[in-house]
Amino acid sequence: MKVYISATLKSFFGRNSETETEGKTIRTILKSLTDKYPEAVKGLYDDNEKLRGFIRIYVNDEDKTDESFLDEAIDENSKVLLLPLIAGGAPDDSIISDERRKDVSLDDNEIDRFNKHLLLRDIGVKGQKRIKASKVVIIGAGALGSPVIQYLAAAGVGTLKIVDHDTVALGNLQSQVIHSFRDVKRPKAASAKDTVRNINKGIEVISENLKIDADNVMSVIEGFDLVIDCTDNYKARYLINDACILSGIPLIFAAIYQYEGMVSIFGLNSGPCLRCLFPEPPAPGLVPTCAEGGTISPLAGIIGSIQANEALKLIIGIGEHLDGRLLTVDTLGLNSGILKVSKNKECPLCGRSPSIFEPADFDYEEFCGLKQDENEIPVEGLTPEELAHKIESGEPITIVDVREPHERAIQRFPDAMIIPIGQLARRQNELNPEHDTIFICKQGLRSILAINTLREAGYKGPMYNLKGGMDAMKDIIFSNEGGWL
Amino acid sequence: MTGMTYCKKAEINTKLTEKIKDHAAKTYPYECCGILLGRQNEDGTVTVTDIRKSANMIKGTDGGICFEIDPLEIYRLEKETEGSTSGIIGFYHSHPDKMAVLSKDDRESMLPGLLYVLVSVYPSGCRDISAWSKTGGTIKQTDLSAPLLQR
Known part of the structure; x- marks a missing residue:
């Protein structure tokens, strides 16, 4: 019985594409092939002596690879093909090799x-x-x-x-x-x-x-x-x-x-x-x-x-x-x-x-495009100590809290006006330009934004930013507990 | 086609590489596959001279994670190229949304002495292309480049 062996399997069978075998069934054909090419055994079979997954046996263009066809008698004039199944799958995604x-x-x-x-x-x-x-x-x-x-x-x-x-x-x-x-x-x-x-x-x-x-x-x-x-x-x-x-x-x-x-x-x-x-x-x-x-x-x-x-x-x-x-x-x-x-x-x-x-x-x-350019007047800041000193000295000052309501709920700043940033320009006449006005927020960033917003809106009074915001003020406030909160 | 052992270097011109990438991109999110035709050179390198697109036999969603080429297609192509200077020297397939590295299944079904080209493809297009070959039990990455005159 002649068997056609795909050239892709040449590493197992050498370069002959057509080989004469003794067999009358797939089992005996394969036996005859491995007798002829002992090297092919390892290529064709896995450790459990099962035909490897990439080997396909076709008889008259029909896939007869399954074990159930092993002993089926094959007509002398049949076209028997030994072909590879070229296949593969997606790689493992693990980042660990x-x-x-x-x-x-x-x-x-x-x-x-x-x-x-x-x-x-x-x-x-x-x-x-x-x-x-x-x-x-x-x-x-x-x-x-x-x-x-x-x-x-x-x-x-x-x-x-x-x-x-x-x-x-x-x-x-x-x-x-x-x-x-x-x-x-x-x-x-x-x-x-x-x-x-x-x-x-x-x-x-x-x-x-x-x-x-x-x-x-x-x-x-x-x-x-x-x-x-x-x-x-x-x-x-x-x-x-x-x-x-x-x-x-x-x-x-x-x-x-x-x-x-x-x-x-x-x-x-x-x-x-x-x-x-x-x-x-x-x-x-x-x-x-x-x-x-x-x-x-x-x-x-x-x-x-x-x-x-x-x-x-x-x-x-x-x-x-x-x-x-x-x-x-x-x-x-x-x-x-x-x-x-x-x-x-x-x-x-x-x-x-x-x-x-x-x-x-x-x-x-x-x-973020918020840095003041050189022509812009820098925002003057007060440290918590300086602010505490200003308050204690009794000079007339205005403190504006620009924080959100939920932030104020955590810690209120006593005697502060509450003006959200969005309303500052509109409500600037509530501020006294004769007095120093100090803006506070949680970390001292939004208060800078507040000062710049008011400047752009044309407010001329002296404005100060509380450096580090309420967070920096905490220790001072706590040290004066009774008097402040 | 002599009994080649290991493809140490493979040449493929950019036109064919683009053809593979195009096949991968058009087949996304499914795996595309195809056959590489070419010749084995005396210095141990191989040259890809043409590619043939194959249909992925795995249908449905599984076609996104694996592929199979019809064995009879390989038989027909071998018959077709019989006596010509170029024959089947390898195969290519894509990895949708995955890297161009061999999977466990790819490794297990590799045949020695053939060139395997992989291409990673994402919604935005193809990303990487790599080539591999096996000799005995060892699998190595193969240098894949365009011939100097055809770059």
């Missing part, structure tokens, strides 16, 4: 601990090993960082680096559930590290009490597989984004405000980055950070948990990811949606002809 996965093993304790992961078909031992092999940096151990750090620790991420420059304040405990009351005034990074230790001592935790800047951001993320941005300000977000894109490390971004949050993944498989989505941050005074704007307690838990889940999916290599997409969640109306994020070909960081080659400490005010 097989080599790294194979380098780790799970002990009995871990098999017990991660039982619920091992039960999931798509995670299993392989996925859990990838989690163990992974190294993740979390920047910001605040509201978003709390669920991210705790869930990644609980899930068994092998190496966690926690970076935060701040200390725990009482007001953090409403949403930053990684810290507890006794951690107040401790560095957040150290407090978070202790919590991780209490969850799993087997995890390597690196805590850095550090403020991210252009000089350190690259070294902070170097050697890690994934960066999770849990910061609350635009300057850090842009620095982290730039460093991740330049280092080729994927970034899971999130932001929360009041009742809403958003999550996206930047720099995954050359996907879009933060600068593709928001080329420029909003003006500093216009959008309060979450420290100023407030958030409902579980919001960070919801959004941060999505970040942690996305991180695990990337590490395990399962599911769809948020690269090129922005997930928005509105917890008040219970709406969520996914917006498409396109790569911007003109992106200065990841576009066709980039202009950013290293992270730079940009001047946030200038970046």
